[in-house]
Amino acid sequence: MPTEPVEEFDELIEDETIITDENGDEPAHDRRRIFTDKLDPPIDSLFLKNKRGDLILDPIFQRRPVWDLARCSRLIESVILEVPLPVFYLAESKDGTEEVIDGQQRLRAFFNYLDNVYSLTGLKALPHLNGKYFRDLEKPTQKLILGYSIRTVTFKKESDENLRFEIFERLNTGAMPLNDQELRNCIYRGKYNELLIELSSDPDYMAIMGLKAPEKRMKDVEYVLRFAAFYHATYLKYKPSMARFLNEDMKTHQKISDEDATKLRKAFKNSMTLIRSMIGSNAFRRYYRGDDENINGYWEPKRFNASLFDVLTWGFTNYDKNLVMANLDAIREGWIALMTEDENFIESIERSTSSLKSVTYRFDAWRKVLSEVLSSTSTQPRCFTRVLKQKLFDTNPTCQICNQQIAEVDDAAVDHIEQYWLGGKTIPENARLTHRYCNWARSKKDVA
Template sequence: MLDTERLDGLDTLNSDTPEQELPALDIPKHERRVQTVIQDLPVETLCAKISRGALILQPEFQRNFVWNSTKASRLIESLLLNIPIPVVYVAEAPGGKQEVVDGQQRLTSISAFVAGSFPEGVNLKREFKLSGLQVLDELNGKRFVDLDVATQNLILEATLRVIVIKAESHPDVKFEVFERLNLGAEKLNDQELRNCVYRGRYNTLLARLSEYKPFLEIQGLSAPHNRMADRQLILRFFALHRLTHLHYRGNMKQVMNRELDEHRDPSDTSLKQFEELFTRSIDMAWAVFGKKAFRRFQPGTGAGANGTWEERLNFALWDTLLYTFSFYQKSDIIPHADRIYEEFLDLMTHDPTFVEYVVSTGDKAERVKYRADVWRQRMDAVVGAPRTDGRLFTRKLKESLFEQDPTCAICGQRIQSVDDAEVDHIVHYWRGGKTIPENARLTHRHCNRARGGRED
């Protein structure tokens, strides 16, 4: 990935420097214009839409509302003074709802004052009383309900211009709109923008996986990153895994946007599969490299010189190593962890092209493909091709073993029901034990779970 997006303490995720050299977005010509509708809506209408969930401000107020009470109060004063309020941009979302693209702080302040309190989780006193007013200073200390009816109506009848970005607009064009509107004081990074534009269950999964302890350990963090850099890493992994390096054509930013947009609300089954895929792949990276995972190794130059490891996590190695691990099982990797580690050191020492494609900026397709192919060849030489046998035995085998002898192989007691039984690997799966009848034994579910040493 770009140097500006390499993680130096996971704090430099923005990608807007001149050296970026991103390829052009792959958007059909007839879809390159944003489809919009202009509306002038009274505050009362906007507050009603927010209250019933038709206009979504932000999924996590405590992380995104950053104004203080004085700034919010002065916005209310501006409404009363008939001072024009900047245009609000919203985007049409599935289900007939609208999502705020630009104007979340303003709309949150206005709706909170009318409702009487700030949203839960905001680092302010819940009760919203006007403060810091300089023109209408006689209103300081007042709530909305304390105002006379005429003043309340001035607020409720004040209109805000709202530009609605229609659903038929191309998703990458909508992302560009959001990004260009976000040129103010506190610029959101790409993942924070995605969090606003592509809300859904996929986003929730990224947030949950960012708390996975081995992932935190690899990053050197004790808690998820406050600018969502870790969520972008997870999204990169899922996007590349789904697309595969063979079909990647460049522009990882656009690939991630499409991944999140097209799959924003996966099924429960898909969510479970995604979570297992990520945690299993991270576990393998941790088992092989520990805290050196996804870091560049620089061999020493000259006689007696020692090699060094970079401290910051490298996007190119993240893509290459985790992507390749995802095609294996722990039973393939763990017995060969030391050899895989040494293979990586050898690759970083003796393949100048691989090193160049790790160090240089950009996500050009030929570089992604070269790194993936070369590392996969190294992995296959050590481990062999990924095993295709699954970890779970069939129910038919369990019923057959139960009919032959319903005795638990661990505690020696009778298993009362076939549903209370599990088929266990005699030689652990993660140690290379095969999922075949000869390596199967019948146990109580509880006994098997308590056995320990399992893959998970």
């Protein structure tokens, strides 16, 4: 079939860019155009094309697989019932291979079924086929599926490259619209996007995030971007909204140099290694101190706090890895103390988290904690070590203020018997174990 300029997508590219000269004339060679082939291939020909590597299901700008088996099964059922399917859109690459820009999920459902990856489930019109793999179907039904023709529109390689991605963005606004990171994955394609995806597979990062595989909707990549954006600009140049801040970072570094990519990769990996060593899977969860009704503190069991992610990961990029590693216990204590004792910090990670005020405060607060721990030249430390706290807890986990048992070591604080500000020394003989809440409440009373 001959290649021809697309006609039926005029409404799709109505903001087509046209370069004009000073007289307003339109140079033909500068007009952005789309050329297409329209075909009706059977499913089995596309299946074989994919097997040969001539049809790419997951180009770098595509979303990750999100269809469940019930939805895949309904698609197969529709084909058996000979229900017409929407158009599939492909894009021809310079090397002649074709990439799927709309219809990836449907084709993946077809190909996986033909490969006997899953059996049919949840069918209502053809319930007798539930539980059947492709190999279990009768021959006529197999032939029906293999020979089923679908309409494809292929954007030829002669077409303007940027328009191909603009069309992809508009095509994917239907039943399962793209989230912010999936849109960025499409719009800001290139070396930087590929680097973010690479870093999202870092073993330490995945362990901290509790991931065994890439997150289907690319939220894991978005958090890597959050790290990178604050690494590049720092919080001092942050301006709301967060989405705009992240978009700007992707735009600015879309063609990142190899040198800058190496620096970012090293900073990210060092930060993840340190965080995993310091606090593990609780890294980006808030720690709650107790209250009058329940004095026992606890880690947030489910909710991930992006604000904590931002400050914790950024902070370690400003210090030598070995220096941080040597002081992880003291840093860990300072981190938990921020979440239990600093009311303004708590406010900044819970309410209006993307406001300039909240972002600035929480980054400043964490910066000061790290500076106090890592830059201290005092011969008399302010805080007791975690080793001493663990020893006191193992010996007698009883709060010396309320006389009740402390449930876990993270909920314990080591307090000065003779207060530090009155000259008390930070030595084991002047240490007592308390609940974080009891120690916090006592300090409030002392101030009052």
